[in-house]
Amino acid sequence: MDCTGARERLRERVRGGLDPETTAGVDAHLAGCADCRHEAEAERLLDAALRGHLAEERAPDSLRRRVAAVVRADGAPVGPGRPERRPAWAMAAAALVLALLGFLGGRAAERRSAAEALADELVSDHLRVLASAHPLDVESTDSHQVKPWFEGRLDFAPVVPGDRGELRLAGGSVGYVMDRKAAVLAYALRSHRLTLLAFPRDGTPGLSAQPGAAPSRRARRGFEVVTWSAGDVAYALVGDVSGAELERIAVDLAAQTRR
Amino acid sequence: MTDAGHRIRLVTGDAGKAFTDGDPLVHLDALRRVALRLTRRPGDAEDLVQETYLRAYRGADRFLPGTSLRAWLCRVMRNAFLDGRRREGRNPVDAVADLEEVAAAEHGGGLLRGDAELDLLRRVVASEIEGALRSLPEDARMVVLLDVEGFAEAEIAVALDCAPGTVKSRLHRARLALRRRLADYRR
Numbered sequence: 115m116d117c118t119g120a121r122e123r124l125r126e127r128v129r130g131g132l133d134p135e136t137t138a139g140v141d142a143h144l145a146g147c148a149d150c151r152h153e154a155e156a157e158r159l160l161d162a163a164l165r166g167h168l169a170e171e172r173a174p175d176s177l178r179r180r181v182a183a184v185v186r187a188d189g190a191p192v193g194p195g196r197p198e199r200r201p202a203w204a205m206a207a208a209a210l211v212l213a214l215l216g217f218l219g220g221r222a223a224e225r226r227s228a229a230e231a232l233a234d235e236l237v238s239d240h241l242r243v244l245a246s247a248h249p250l251d252v253e254s255t256d257s258h259q260v261k262p263w264f265e266g267r268l269d270f271a272p273v274v275p276g277d278r279g280e281l282r283l284a285g286g287s288v289g290y291v292m293d294r295k296a297a298v299l300a301y302a303l304r305s306h307r308l309t310l311l312a313f314p315r316d317g318t319p320g321l322s323a324q325p326g327a328a329p330s331r332r333a334r335r336g337f338e339v340v341t342w343s344a345g346d347v348a349y350a351l352v353g354d355v356s357g358a359e360l361e362r363i364a365v366d367l368a369a370q371t372r373r
Numbered sequence: 374m375t376d377a378g379h380r381i382r383l384v385t386g387d388a389g390k391a392f393t394d395g396d397p398l399v400h401l402d403a404l405r406r407v408a409l410r411l412t413r414r415p416g417d418a419e420d421l422v423q424e425t426y427l428r429a430y431r432g433a434d435r436f437l438p439g440t441s442l443r444a445w446l447c448r449v450m451r452n453a454f455l456d457g458r459r460r461e462g463r464n465p466v467d468a469v470a471d472l473e474e475v476a477a478a479e480h481g482g483g484l485l486r487g488d489a490e491l492d493l494l495r496r497v498v499a500s501e502i503e504g505a506l507r508s509l510p511e512d513a514r515m516v517v518l519l520d521v522e523g524f525a526e527a528e529i530a531v532a533l534d535c536a537p538g539t540v541k542s543r544l545h546r547a548r549l550a551l552r553r554r555l556a557d558y559r560r
Contacts, residue, residue: 122541152487159494160552164521167502173405177419181401181426245399 115143120150128158175289182238232292232320232341233334239289240309240337240352243300250285250300260286264297270347272297272312273371280304281363291350292318303363308353310367315348326372329364331357340364344371397429400443404450407518410506411454421457425450440531444524447532451515490552493559505554513547520544 120143126132127140144151252263257276260283264272267288274297276283282302289298289311296313315321321341322330329342338360341350349371351364404425408418429436429449436445506514512533519529529544530537 125544152491155491156494156552157548159491160548161521163494163497163502164517167499168406168518168521171402171406173402173422174419177405177422178398178401180419181398181423184423184427185398185430245396 115139117143117147117150120144120147121153124150124154124157125161128154128161178242179290179293182242228320229332230320230334232318233332233339235292236311236339236341236350236352237334237337239291239296239298239311242289243287243298243309244307251287253285255283255285257283260299264288268295268297270312270314272299272347272349273344273373274299275310275367275370278363278366278370281308294318303353303355306353306355308351308355308360308363311350311352312347313350315343315346318348321348329361329368331361331364333357342368342371344368347371397426397442397446400446401426403443403522404446406522407447407515408450408454410503410514410518411450411511413507421450421454424453424457428453441525441528444528444531447515447519447524447528448534451532451534454511489559490556493555494552497555501555501558504558505551508554509547509550513543513550516540516543517547517551 120140123132123136123140127137130137132140144154252260254260254263255277257274261272261274263286264274274283274286275281280303284300284302284307286297286299289296291311291313294313294317296311299310299312301308301310315325321343325343325345327342329340331338331340333339337352337354338357339350339352340361341348342364343349349368351360351367353360401422405418405422408421408425409415412418412421425446429446432449436442506517509517512535515533516529519532524532526540526544527537529540533540533543535543
């Protein structure tokens with residue numbers, strides 16, 4: 115292989131994208147050509163510099179919420195003709211109708227639609243954790259490390275329950291529930307991932323009226339959502355395990371948060 | 374499979390699946406990285422990303438299932454960016470002028486010789502990378518960025534609306550121009 119042939123393949127060689135035979139050909143040329151070796155090293159270093167600078171840069175959560183809101187509000191999903199996406203959208207449309215009925219039709223319906231909207235938001239927050247490549251800002255299985263991390267980042271102090279039975283703490287980050295800062299705690303339960311959200315109780319519509327009430331469960335878009343309050347802080351547990359199991363775990367967590 | 378199982382698979386997307394029928398939002402980070410280098414201002418970048426998703430959802434029927442979703446989203450974003458420039462009365466990206474600009478960048482200064490260039494690349498800092506990227510015309514910037522994001526040449530061609538055969542040489546010229554600009558910082 116000559117210089118021209120080697121240079122054309124340098125970038126792919128540096129990234130390991132060539133077949134073994136071509137790789138051997140390029141390497142044989144590099145062994146005998148200092149200029150091309152220099153080019154290969156420069157390409158590798160430029161890649162490393164660009165990747166190091168760009169790779170882990172994440173979009174702010176505020177943008178994620180903005181875009182999710184636009185997408186929710188604006189219509190059909192990409193990739194038409196996939197029936198499994200439809201129920202979610204159909205239910206979102208139904209929620210919109212419900213919200214409208216609630217507005218027109220009295221306080222009970224109003225509270226119900228607020229609870230539905232809150233459950234929708236909580237499920238979206240859970241999905242955001244699942245969908246993100248780097249969902250956690252603090253990755254720790256130790257609640258004594260996760261809890262202090264929130265200090266100064268939130269204007270309330272959430273209880274961070276640690277491991278309990280099959281439930282394993284994975285870490286946490288700061289997110290939003292209804293445009294208010296929230297603690298986002300990620301847990302694993304066998305092969306399932308659960309999200310526990312903690313957010314200010316006051317001013318969040320859709321919560322049960324009594325702060326000491328039993329956790330209340332609701333199914334949204336294929337997920338189960340259980341909410342409860344402890345003092346000024348509201349908690350929501352979201353996941354795709356059975357409603358009964360999630361409720362059992364939530365009752366246990368609620369007891370910890372109310373201690 | 375349960376409804377919940379479906380939902381998770383679709384949202385998290387497994388490799389390969391995400392291109393054709395995954396959730397477009399998984400590409401948000403990458404789109405925002407590119408948008409930030411196109412617009413140069415965080416607020417403008419966020420507006421551009423939002424506009425991109427809005428257009429993508431409204432024009433979802435123009436996406437061909439089975440093709441690269443992220444490439445298509447980048448194409449939508451490039452068009453939104455160009456439309457924004459036209460609205461401001463600035464020239465749209467002109468491929469010929471771009472090539473001349475790249476050529477000018479290439480002749481703006483030589484590469485450092487030998488180990489001096491490698492040392493420079495080892496110690497290059499964020500502000501120098503940003504500055505060097507800014508000195509490139511938009512499409513050259515996009516080629517470099519999309520390549521670093523791991524886009525295949527065919528995907529870059531879709532994103533830039535250009536012939537696949539021209540991507541390799543565009544990328545080569547743009548990266549060379551980038552190295553020359555970086556060398557300029559150390560003269």
